[in-house]
Amino acid sequence: MTSYLGNFLLWLSLFFAISQFFISRKSNEQNKKFISISVYGLLISSVSSFFLLMYAYVVSDFSLVNVFQNSHTTKPLLYKISGVWGNHEGSMLLWILVLTIFNYFIFNLNNKNNYFFISKCLETQALITIGFILFTALTSNPFERTIFNQQDGLGFNPILQDPALAIHPPLLYVGYVGFSAAFSIGVAALKLSEDKKIPWHLYMKPFVMAAWSFLSIGIALGSIWAYYELGWGGWWFWDPVENASFMPWLLGTALLHSLIMVEKRMLLQNWVLLLSILAFLLSIIGTFLVRSGILTSVHTFALDPARGIYILVFAAILGSYSLYLFGTKSKKFVNSNYFAFFSKEGSILINNILMVVVCLTVFLGTIYPLLIEALTSNKISVGEPYYNSTAVPIILPAILIMGIGPILSWKKDDKLKTFKKILPVVVLSALTTIFIFLIYKSYSLIGIAGVFLGLWIIFNNIMILIKKLKNYSIGMVVAHLGIGLMILGITGSTVWQEEKIIKMKINDNIRVNKFNLVFNKISEVEGPNYVAIRGNFLVYDNKKNLITELNPENRFYPVTNNFTTEASIYTNLLGDLYSVLGEGNINSGWVLRIYYNPLVVWIWIGAFTIFLGGVVSLRNNLTKLKSLY
Amino acid sequence: MKTKKLIFRKIIVITFFIFISTLFLKNVIAVEPDEILKNEKQEMRARIISKNIRCMVCQNQSIDDSNAPLARDLRLLIRDQIKDGKKDYEIYNFLTDRYGDFILLKPPLKLSTLALWFLPFLFFIIGIFVVFKYSKK
Amino acid sequence: MKKHILFFPSIFFILILLIFFYLLTIDRDPSKVPSALLNKNFPKFETESLLKEKKFVASKEFKDRIILVNFFASWCNPCRIEHDFIKRFSNNKKIKVIGINYKDNPKKANEWLKKLGNPYSNIALDKNGRIAIDWGVYGIPETFVVNSDGIIKYRHVGPINKKIYKKINKIINEN
Numbered sequence: 001m002t003s004y005l006g007n008f009l010l011w012l013s014l015f016f017a018i019s020q021f022f023i024s025r026k027s028n029e030q031n032k033k034f035i036s037i038s039v040y041g042l043l044i045s046s047v048s049s050f051f052l053l054m055y056a057y058v059v060s061d062f063s064l065v066n067v068f069q070n071s072h073t074t075k076p077l078l079y080k081i082s083g084v085w086g087n088h089e090g091s092m093l094l095w096i097l098v099l100t101i102f103n104y105f106i107f108n109l110n111n112k113n114n115y116f117f118i119s120k121c122l123e124t125q126a127l128i129t130i131g132f133i134l135f136t137a138l139t140s141n142p143f144e145r146t147i148f149n150q151q152d153g154l155g156f157n158p159i160l161q162d163p164a165l166a167i168h169p170p171l172l173y174v175g176y177v178g179f180s181a182a183f184s185i186g187v188a189a190l191k192l193s194e195d196k197k198i199p200w201h202l203y204m205k206p207f208v209m210a211a212w213s214f215l216s217i218g219i220a221l222g223s224i225w226a227y228y229e230l231g232w233g234g235w236w237f238w239d240p241v242e243n244a245s246f247m248p249w250l251l252g253t254a255l256l257h258s259l260i261m262v263e264k265r266m267l268l269q270n271w272v273l274l275l276s277i278l279a280f281l282l283s284i285i286g287t288f289l290v291r292s293g294i295l296t297s298v299h300t301f302a303l304d305p306a307r308g309i310y311i312l313v314f315a316a317i318l319g320s321y322s323l324y325l326f327g328t329k330s331k332k333f334v335n336s337n338y339f340a341f342f343s344k345e346g347s348i349l350i351n352n353i354l355m356v357v358v359c360l361t362v363f364l365g366t367i368y369p370l371l372i373e374a375l376t377s378n379k380i381s382v383g384e385p386y387y388n389s390t391a392v393p394i395i396l397p398a399i400l401i402m403g404i405g406p407i408l409s410w411k412k413d414d415k416l417k418t419f420k421k422i423l424p425v426v427v428l429s430a431l432t433t434i435f436i437f438l439i440y441k442s443y444s445l446i447g448i449a450g451v452f453l454g455l456w457i458i459f460n461n462i463m464i465l466i467k468k469l470k471n472y473s474i475g476m477v478v479a480h481l482g483i484g485l486m487i488l489g490i491t492g493s494t495v496w497q498e499e500k501i502i503k504m505k506i507n508d509n510i511r512v513n514k515f516n517l518v519f520n521k522i523s524e525v526e527g528p529n530y531v532a533i534r535g536n537f538l539v540y541d542n543k544k545n546l547i548t549e550l551n552p553e554n555r556f557y558p559v560t561n562n563f564t565t566e567a568s569i570y571t572n573l574l575g576d577l578y579s580v581l582g583e584g585n586i587n588s589g590w591v592l593r594i595y596y597n598p599l600v601v602w603i604w605i606g607a608f609t610i611f612l613g614g615v616v617s618l619r620n621n622l623t624k625l626k627s628l629y
Numbered sequence: 630m631k632t633k634k635l636i637f638r639k640i641i642v643i644t645f646f647i648f649i650s651t652l653f654l655k656n657v658i659a660v661e662p663d664e665i666l667k668n669e670k671q672e673m674r675a676r677i678i679s680k681n682i683r684c685m686v687c688q689n690q691s692i693d694d695s696n697a698p699l700a701r702d703l704r705l706l707i708r709d710q711i712k713d714g715k716k717d718y719e720i721y722n723f724l725t726d727r728y729g730d731f732i733l734l735k736p737p738l739k740l741s742t743l744a745l746w747f748l749p750f751l752f753f754i755i756g757i758f759v760v761f762k763y764s765k766k
Numbered sequence: 767m768k769k770h771i772l773f774f775p776s777i778f779f780i781l782i783l784l785i786f787f788y789l790l791t792i793d794r795d796p797s798k799v800p801s802a803l804l805n806k807n808f809p810k811f812e813t814e815s816l817l818k819e820k821k822f823v824a825s826k827e828f829k830d831r832i833i834l835v836n837f838f839a840s841w842c843n844p845c846r847i848e849h850d851f852i853k854r855f856s857n858n859k860k861i862k863v864i865g866i867n868y869k870d871n872p873k874k875a876n877e878w879l880k881k882l883g884n885p886y887s888n889i890a891l892d893k894n895g896r897i898a899i900d901w902g903v904y905g906i907p908e909t910f911v912v913n914s915d916g917i918i919k920y921r922h923v924g925p926i927n928k929k930i931y932k933k934i935n936k937i938i939n940e941n
Contacts, residue, residue, distance in 0.1 A: 383734025
């Protein structure tokens with residue numbers, strides 16, 4: 001029953017998407033009613049199909065293969081719900097849902113003056129939606145029926161049962177799919193004839209801002225999950241899946257900043273159009289890389305060449321269509337307004353270029369093993385050390401410029417005056433850096449550079465706030481502050497990480513940083529769908545005051561037959577004490593791995609601040625857009 | 630028999646998911662206390678080398694982070710060789726002779742990886758050049 | 767601005783997609799790694815033998831004939847799956863089948879062979895897995911074809927199936 005209804009809704013949404021596509025091609029006022037029926041119909045049918053699947057998960061309806069494979073009656077409710085998008089098929093349904101919501105937002109922007117433009121956007125958006133609905137219905141149908149009656153599901157990977165991971169995909173998809181709206185607007189702008197001038201960049205910016213903000217927080221949540229759940233004390237591994245989300249983020253960052261150039265100076269219009277197309281194409285290519293099985297990655301969803309070929313064909317259609325359009329039509333957007341190298345334009349442009357270069361580098365690193373394999377039948381690995389020695393050195397100058405860019409004026413700025421303006425910040429950052437290193441007495445070049453750059457960004461933005469320099473945007477200042485905090489966190493946790501691996505018996509103690517850990521006891525505990533061995537460690541500070549207790553666990557999930565380690569973490573603003581329990585027994589002791597990760601929490605605070613800045617900017621963008629009406 | 634084929638496919642899918650779930654298990658402790666060398670400098674070297682060596686069984690993970698038995702064997706081997714006074718490059722060569730370049734997380738500079746290493750910097754230079762060209766006028 | 771520059775992105779994009787397409791359609795397993803020892807001399811070793819009192823000396827065993835080297839263990843389930851194919855190889859008079867018993871308990875290995883039949887003409891013991899590392903083994907079962915000059919011609923990772931069986935036979939006949 002659920003299966004029939006679900007399939008019906010899926011095909012119904014396909015019907016509405018197709019009708020939207022054809023009606024919006026002929027954009028005359030009389031069609032408006034039909035377009036609105038299609039848009040609403042599409043929205044309602046995709047919302048209901050999504051919630052139908054969610055309902056099936058909540059009531060454990062094992063007549064669906066998807067529910068049977070990914071759920072279990074004993075699973076906690078939160079994870080039953082997040083189980084909907086915790087697998088390939090269900091996540092495609094979420095992807096479609098977000099697409100149709102953005103579709104609705106674009107439609108809502110229409111008025112008498114921009115009707116032609118909006119209908120062009122809706123045409124492209126409908127094309128994208130058709131592609132994804134067909135993909136889901138034909139290759140990844142979440143409403144497929146089970147052949148036999150199933151008593152209970154196969155369960156759900158326990159390592160995915162984590163609150164951060166539960167909300168990570170929806171946020172990430174808002175990011176990816178938000179770029180679809182920018183893509184549609186970009187394509188529509190290319191199609192506009194010269195006589196119909198429309199400030200398309202004002203339409204594009206809120207979508208880019210939303211996509212970028214949600215992508216930022218989505219990526220951060222993925223890292224939080226990796227940090228808390230995987231138990232190696234790290235939070236970023238340059239894994240293909242992470243790269244797949246990082247690349248659109250980098251292009252999104254470039255896009256966001258060049259949109260400012262269009263807004264203020266009408267510069268770089270064709271560059272912005274190209275970026276808006278590429279950002280979404282990269283989101284699709286990322287999906288392809290992750291879900292086609294072409295790469296092996298720790299996060300791989302499923303290996304099915306049919307899916308891969310479908311996405312590839314779809315990407316080829318969208319890509320060649322939009323990029324060909326770019327090739328033929330973008331010439332008219334060339335604008336040669338004047339600006340000097342030492343100016344706001346100059347700094348934004350350099351940052352733009354650097355972001356794109358980093359993106360190209362990450363892309364190169366991700367696909368290079370594939371290239372080598374295709375051309376030489378040999379195999380190589382491109383891992384973290386590669387990115388650390390290529391991408392990271394390119395990011396550093398970008399951060400340096402990021403501090404000074406907002407202070408510079410448009411067109412041209414005076415070097416001496418600027419120098420005087422930033423001198424206090426330079427001195428303050430340098431002194432604070434020296435001060436920090438005198439206290440911690442741990443010298444490393446990357447550490448010094450990282451701390452200095454982090455402080456440099458933070459102090460510059462504080463200066464902007466205090467001096468009320470020019471008409472700055474508060475969203476920008478907040479987001480930049482977030483980046484500064486994040487840099488401090490990243491530097492602290494990578495440069496000063498301490499690690500101890502030891503075997504401990506009951507009552508043994510170990511010193512890590514300024515903490516003293518005492519192994520208090522070990523016990524067996526029973527959770528809702530697992531059993532575990534739990535170590536109990538008392539943590540004392542220098543003055544022998546009890547600060548906290550750490551309870552790392554080794555869990556066993558009988559349903560999926562999985563062992564997992566549950567790290568126990570004591571967090572404060574200065575650093576995390578991170579403990580993982582290993583194997584052992586009463587006689588010889590238990591293996592314990594302890595990290596002291598300084599400043600980790602600032603990465604998350606920074607990411608959240610970035611998100612906040614994005615949301616504030618989003619509000620300003622929307623107000624600006626509304627003032628057009 | 631179409632249904633039979635379908636059931637078969639489903640079994641494959643299910644075993645695959647089970648297989649994947651084992652891939653996900655990158656937990657438990659990798660470096661064990663009994664592996665650690667007494668000499669701190671040597672241990673540091675061993676850790677750095679291990680971080681650059683890929684765990685062949687687990688994909689996208691260094692042997693320093695992996696608890697796979699082969700990763701442990703290789704970690705011990707690296708430590709033995711360090712104790713024997715081998716240089717870092719000799720250890721890397723030892724491993725690539727047996728497992729190929731695939732085992733290095735940082736690909737070596739060769740004719741085939743020239744583009745991988747130099748393109749980023751080429752992009753960088755082109756980018757800066759473009760900015761200069763556009764801004765001067 | 768020159769006009770053709772504007773078409774670069776589309777050309778570049780299509781090129782990348784073509785490479786992806788090629789990789790998707792060819793028969794490949796992303797989790798398998800080609801051997802670094804192909805067309806090189808086999809790594810020499812000396813160790814105990816599971817079957818004989820005498821020491822296992824590789825340079826003496828690997829002579830004059832094509833050798834099929836099979837890394838196996840009694841605890842390894844896929845090894846059980848491919849065992850019938852190994853037996854079929856042992857019937858081939860052109861070749862000699864050598865087993866290398868990987869990180870196993872000799873007693874259990876003997877029981878395992880008694881139960882399933884012994885296709886190996888001699889078995890080397892690799893108690894700590896050191897020999898396997900020299901051969902670049904990363905997941906047993908693994909099978910190598912060494913020609914009569916002691917050069918490694920082929921390596922397969924994972925259990926042998928019909929397709930691989932045919933492939934190995936072809937390689938044996940070519941050498």
